[in-house]
Amino acid sequence: MPDSHTFEPQTVTIEPGETVTWTNESNIEHTVTAYEDEIPDEAAYFASGGFESERAARSRVKEGLIAPGENYDHTFDHPGTYGYFCIPHEVSGMVGTVRVE
Template sequence: MHRRVYLAAVGTAVSAGLAGCSSAISTGGSDPCSGEDCHIGMNRTEFLPDVYEISVGETVVWKNTSEADHTVTAYDNGIPAAADFFATGGFENQASARHAWQGQRGGRLGPRETFEHTFEVPGTYEYFCIPHERAEMDGKIVVSE
């Protein structure tokens, strides 16, 4: 009888300890987005998928599929020279996006919110999440002709 009480207590403690540690959508490493709803999802510290391939003129939709706040912020030196900078919050460059996040969480993409950008210039676009950059939350969009 004591063993059952012990196991029940341990199981409850483990469950409580893990609560909130997973993304809202359990992906098991797979892509939480497909189709029209979104193309790239987000868990606690990853864009899913982290590399996405499209053609010129296509629009990519990111969706925050986790419970954490995120940003989608292009690296100034990680996009083609003729390409438009993109970031949640509509900032003109990486420094402005960082400053806004640090001041008032500007560019915040809350749970279930989406952000979209249309890619008009071929090349590779590198981007990241400001609050999770140290956790290496970054991604790439590869745009072909």
């Protein structure tokens, strides 16, 4: 059974234009929330719940929760490194990285 407080894999490398799908395989809710200061300047912000900023995602966390068995998708168009986290489990180290090369 996967650890319910980790992204697996923690780092993924893709090509520009590819889509990453996060699937919640645990029995608790999670978010996928970009760190605003850890994405390329030209890239669009991303977060489950469709938020346009990290502040909005943090202040309305319940709207961004991904239920067990549900998915969240994001297409990465710009090369670079993207850092993201789960709001409720950030303090437990639930963070990840997408590298677009």
